[in-house]
Amino acid sequence: MGSNAAPEESSQRLRVAIIGAGIGGLTLSAALGALSKNDLEIDIYESAACISEIGAGITLWPRVWEIMNAIDLGQPLLQFLQRPPDDTARIVFQIRKGDEKEGFFIHDVVMQGGSTTFHRADLQQALVSRMSGQLHLGHRFTSLEERNDEVVVHFQNGTTATCDLLIGMDGIKSAVRKSLLSKQGLTNSPSMEPVWSGTIAYRGLVSRDVLDKVFPGHRTITTPMMYVGKGRHVVAYAISRSLINVAAFVTYAEKEGTVYEDTCSSAEEIQEEMVSLYTKWEPEVQVLIRTLKQPLKWPINQVIPMERYVSGRVVIAGDAAHGMPPHQGSGASTAIEDAYILASLLSSDSCTKDTVLKVSEIYNNIRCVEGNRALDMAIDMGKFLDLAFPGLENVREGDENVDRSILDAVGYEISRKWEWVWKDSAEVDKARALDLLKSE
Template identity: 50%
Template structure:
């Protein structure tokens, strides 16, 4: 018989948006439980790298269920609604005179945050103790517990280890080696995409190109093997710009160099030479440009074993072409915190909880990974029926482009049509039946 006076010990490795959402979720959904929560972060501070982040209605509903709505509303110019919204004005722009294709709509608001602001808002609601400068080097699992060892000599023992330590997850490498030995899923692979990022103050953009539409509306500029995502963030004070280029011959390869670096405006101008004037204005308005190699995981066969759970990018790191990578980490956090909050969850039933998490979340996470790749292929004009299109072609039939974005929208519908609540209820039902 388990001693219920003892706290259930939970270790979260990684203090990104996923790990902090799990901590906040445990503090909100499982506040009645006797929990001991530790969050370990390898870095010396918690500050997200990057610029904008997209939150779909499906993810916004999860944030609300985790008790985060009030904290996040203060970051937005207006509250999300359930009404039909335009989430991208799509233009074919790899030509001198850009052409409007379609206004893609969503049922509910596609909410955009400044990534660092979002992370800090979730951090303010965390439960448990945050330990900075703690880099995990190994873990050992027994039937009753899991022991963590860190590079600074710290050791600690828990009932459950949740890996939210990102695309280069240390936990995943150990996890896969323990289960299957050498595995192609250990290392992330290059998607073939290279991304250039810029945050532009709206005042500067207005100086370079007065009345630029990017100040007010989200845009997708497309062309052969390239596309650009642009939308306002930080209560419309900044414009987040993400420029994508793709080399299909590099897809699935291992990239040996640094995943990110600074880059020059000249490099970006060279990549988008010949694109319409408002694209050129975005590039000229940018500064402190960064270049990123976009990597993703080969879909995993298993997200959990025993007392160890892989979540977020450690489990299903994906390309950003559906804007759902962070959203999937938040959903992982929702399912895990909901299971731990249930009265039937004890240290003895943690392996069962981990098994249920894998059964419920792995199909969704792996499907999101695959859908994201497909959406990138579509919006970069690399799919079927576009083999003969070249960059700068100004005579691509509009009917063909409209059919393409009809498929793009269909692949994306799940982010507002479906609900993670279905998965949560299924997971809890399985726990009750199997517990």
């Protein structure tokens, strides 16, 4: 692990290794830089040769914006926003029934503080600018050995490193998760590999100018939208002054847990497939599909909930611990919360080489419950948006005589399931974690 400190000084420093330089890993690095008064030795290991832009839109909810301010990232992020966050109540999504020729309004999801949306590359840029520690690119994690007082980490390029605490934030296909489960003797755990949810996502960006020209006054130019229908739904919202993020989901419930097999490759084929899937939908949905630039297609996978995120000096966080469907927009936000709790613990005066095992257990006790709860709610939200709801079992795509009172109930449940992202605060968990660390 790289350090310019003298040998005797370096031996006293708590050595933290972060595997993965995605949103979660970069947030942890930035948070440690902002919060820590301890002399930490931080190394971030990324398998890729460079930190590249992956994905398009990303949403941060009020409780996560609170974290961004706490770790000095709120101000740098304001430059990317059309409107700075505040405490006013506003619509975060308008829900319409869209799977018929003339769709109709169902419900407004309103939150105090609303939501904050970014192009993922902009958030990534801000995190990289505040990164602390040393970044090692081209280091793909392969295995680990935990000794009495340290962890030895092995990489595909033949190098090794040692640390006092290893934090795996290496995504939903996490190699660190596999090592952690193997270390616990759980080689047959259903959480070893992510499983297919049965849902396919088609994603891309639409130019606001193009959309306004083709469909003047399109709803998504001013309002974040969720168009729902039986077995599929479309989410669209602005991520900048010029771009709208569009994600179309199609669910094959009977295929949940099976192996996904793709037969569609080129962008043209993907767009043709999307158009064919939404022919029964209202015109404003169809125009979104037709104006997508270079759409991508991929299966929505998820991690089977785990009983523990920790084994000794090895910790997992973010998608490595609770990879979830994107239906609540809480995957990145939950990873950021994991990073915040870990950074707060590691930055405490009570955190030393002698207490690092206690730190990992406290993190597990607090974040395992919260991470699994977010995972379960994301799954439930996907079902609601696909109208998999009591009383709608016999409804088919395009049905026009659906009981409006049941659709009202769907809207209410969606709002209720989302309350935690603005009514609760991660500061409560942070305070509890620090109290536990200082106790005994």
